[in-house]
Amino acid sequence: MLKHLTITCSDMIHDIKLSCQIPEVVEAIASQKIIAEVAKEVGIQIEKAELQQEGDKLRLEKKLIKAKDTWEWLKKHHLSLDEFEELIYNQVLSNKLANHLFSADVEKFFYQHQLEYLSAATYEVILEDRDLALELFFEIEEDEISFSDIARQYIQTPELRRAGGYQGVRRRHEFRPEIAAAVFAATPPQILKPITTPKGVYLIWVEEIIQPQLDDELRQQIISDLFSDWLKQQITSMDIVIELDTDINNLQSQDKVQKQA
Known part of the structure; x- marks a missing residue:
């Protein structure tokens, strides 16, 4: 019975391919790149207080009450502290862009689709x-x-x-x-x-x-839905080149170097 097992990045990519998850991964990556680019174009800025608030929200959702809980969660998901901060930053950026693009459209959309919210x-x-x-x-x-x-x-x-x-x-x-x-x-x-x-x-x-009421929760849900549809349209209209085989070859080369070391 195995007592030690090494899983490499190329193993993970190969498993993602075999489990037919590549389209979802590609969509997630493309979405983040689009968000970053459009947010830059419209001049969205992120404040430290916003990052702190989103970080506190995530820790509350994941029940990461103590510092130890947070470190164990990061270890489980193979995230460094910098990557955790990047995760928080990306979420704040996504939320701010969604509100920037669609907050003015909420009332009109709600009244046009009111029956759907019954x-x-x-x-x-x-x-x-x-x-x-x-x-x-x-x-x-x-x-x-x-x-x-x-x-x-x-x-x-x-x-x-x-x-x-x-x-x-x-x-x-x-x-x-x-x-x-x-x-x-x-x-x-x-x-x-x-x-x-x-x-x-x-x-x-x-x-x-x-009867539906346009409260804060529903308002954010409508913004989120409009933003999600917009992202899908952006992705559909793009030519996305996936250099997966090249990436795997590079990762395999890196794995060999690490094993030799």
């Missing part, structure tokens, strides 16, 4: 038999049984059964198209007539339709 709180049970679903639907309408009773009887997953089939609050795009049409046409609280899909027959209780 959300609904729903409960659901998926059945195999449409006749049974219809029978249960009419029983609910006649107050002969409650939706929670149906959930306890027909949902197999323990956690979902205990929650009465609650699906949380979801936006239109998070539902199947045929289900979204019925859910957002409902007048809550309302039980929907069974909906047949390839996955099964859905019995859905619509508890609430929630």
